[in-house]
Amino acid sequence: MAENTADKKRGKKPHFKLTNDGSVITTFDGLSNVITGMGTTRDRRSYNRFTITQLNDYLEMEAAYFDNWIARAVVDHPVEDATREWRTFMGKEAEKIHEAEKLFGLQDITQGAFTWSGVYGGAGVLLITDQDLGKPLELQKIKKGSLKRLVHLDRTMISPSAYNYSDPTSENYMRAETYRINGGTQHVHHSHFIQAPGAPLPPRLRLLNSGWDDSLLRRCVEDLKDSVAAKSGIASLILEANVDVITRKNLGTDLSSDDMDQELINRFINFGMLKSIHRLALMDSDETFDRKPISFGGLGEILSVLMEWTAGAAKQPMTRLFGVQSKGLGDSGEGDTRNYYNRIRGDQEMKYRKFLNQIDEVLIRSTLGEMPDDTDYEFNPLDIPTDTEVKDRNLAEAQTDDLRLQQKVVPRSAIVRKLKESGQYVIDDKFLKRVEEDERAEAAGEFRFSLGETEKTDPGADDTPPTDPAADD
Structure with missing residues (x-):
């Protein structure tokens, strides 16, 4: 057959x-x-056939990121947008956790890990604790002060030394089991190294790539090269916008003579110098002069198309990658920006949350001595709202909070705590504690009131007792 x-x-x-x-x-x-x-x-x-190109050409990726601003924007913009507004913790210990984040520089560490993962296809954060790096990290043994430092390392600084090929029940299946610090002998168990994901690869290719992901920059480097080459070519053409052509009788015969080559060269060098200095063209009667202009029509459209391809490969709108206003009647670029922010929000939930949760297991335990059940966080909005949008959002949140209170879904103390953590109002711990005490008293059936009040204590009311008008008389 x-x-x-x-x-x-x-x-x-x-x-x-x-x-x-x-x-x-x-x-x-x-x-x-x-x-x-x-x-x-x-x-x-x-x-026509697609072929797999080189996955880990570090030198080219480094050179592109170092020398070209578009390559830096391809990597930096998504990471900056995902980490710029950061996150807000909920719960009683939110302020302490926030202070611990600033102490260890978690925001900068996260930004660095995802940036180098976008360049190299592999990077992460090494957790320096009081436990042995060569042994599995035991979260139950993390106590206050156990976390010493956070260090972000890229794949050129740390390499897998053993892989998990046989245990699909483990979270590091088809990934590294242990690492080794390059240039040293220190072995690191994978539980101490939190890997920042890059561009996803099929499992087979990930194995060929030493357990790392793909470089985000590599995936659009060919389109980026085309855009840069087109821009450089247009710049070179500008320097030759006009080509001078001189016709000389018997030029071919003169060039074939060995003793005439240098004389011809000197002749036209002098011609160019005279034309530049005096703006005069002195020519023999047997010579003719002509100027051939170069047309630049259509070059701008070609460059625009290449820029669009590069933006598509980078998954960024033109307004974000190149800072170019969107084209089209009535097109303000809001739709492209919304789609881009939706993509960033998806990355936050799928990539950044998983990455940060692993660090929080150690960071929060080292800060509080335990992992509270009410510890949770939300990523802050990506865009900066206007004053009108802030007012509308605050009004909607106030109406929602009031509805939840009427439905008895949440207690008053939860609303007060949320307002305190948001920083919209100056609410001290004493006021919050008094609201919680009132709630406990009400739940126990007690009647609590302050001096001068005839109803139950309202946490939002003024603490100053009302004055009696008759007393002024």
């Missing part, structure tokens, strides 16, 4: 058919035309 190897190379799906005599005929799906050659070996398109 003979098969069409050209069809197999084109990736067409084979179909097997059994004939009456028992032989098997192999056919391939796809449109073909033997007259025009479309879909056959005569079709040049049939030889």
